Amino acid sequence: MDPEPSRTWFFFSPSGRLSRGPYALGILFWFSLQFAAIGQMFAGDRLQSDGLLVLGFLALIAVALVGVVSMVMLTIKRAHDLGHPGLLAFMLFVPVISFFALLYFLLFPSGPPNQYGDHPNRVRGQRP
Numbered sequence: 001m002d003p004e005p006s007r008t009w010f011f012f013s014p015s016g017r018l019s020r021g022p023y024a025l026g027i028l029f030w031f032s033l034q035f036a037a038i039g040q041m042f043a044g045d046r047l048q049s050d051g052l053l054v055l056g057f058l059a060l061i062a063v064a065l066v067g068v069v070s071m072v073m074l075t076i077k078r079a080h081d082l083g084h085p086g087l088l089a090f091m092l093f094v095p096v097i098s099f100f101a102l103l104y105f106l107l108f109p110s111g112p113p114n115q116y117g118d119h120p121n122r123v124r125g126q127r128p
Contacts, residue, residue, distance in 0.1 A: 011026065014086055016121075016122055017078075017119070018077035018080075018121060019081055020107070022121055023077075023081075026071070027074065030070060033063050034067060037063045072090075075105060078105045079105070081111060
C-alpha cells in the first residue's frame with residue numbers, strides 16, 4: 001500500500017490530481033494566513049512603531065509570495081483532475097476571467113481517470 005501524499009506534495013508539487021474539497025481547503029488555508037498577516041500588521045500598538053509595522057509588512061510579503069506559488073500548484077493539480085492541462089491554472093491571473101475560473105475549479109466534480117492519474121488526491125501513478 002502506498003503512503004499518504006505528503007504536505008509538501010499537496011502544497012508545492014504540480015504532479016497528480018486534486019479534488020475540489022482539498023483544493024478549497026488549500027486555498028482557504030493561504031487566504032487565512034494572508035488575512036492573519038494583515039491583521040497582525042495593523043494590530044494594537046504596531047501603528048505607532050515603524051519597526052513592527054515594517055516587520056509585519058515583510059511577513060505579509062513572504063506569506064503572499066509562498067501562497068501564490070502554492071495556490072498555482074494546487075490549481076495545476078485541480079486542472080489535471082478535471083482533465084485539463086496545468087497551464088489553465090494561469091487563468092486565475094486574468095482579471096475578469098479569474099473569478100469564473102475559480103468558480104469552475106471549486107464547483108465542478110472530479111473527472112474520470114486520465115493521463116494525469118487514475119485517482120484524485122494522489123501523486124500520479126499512486127493508488128489509494
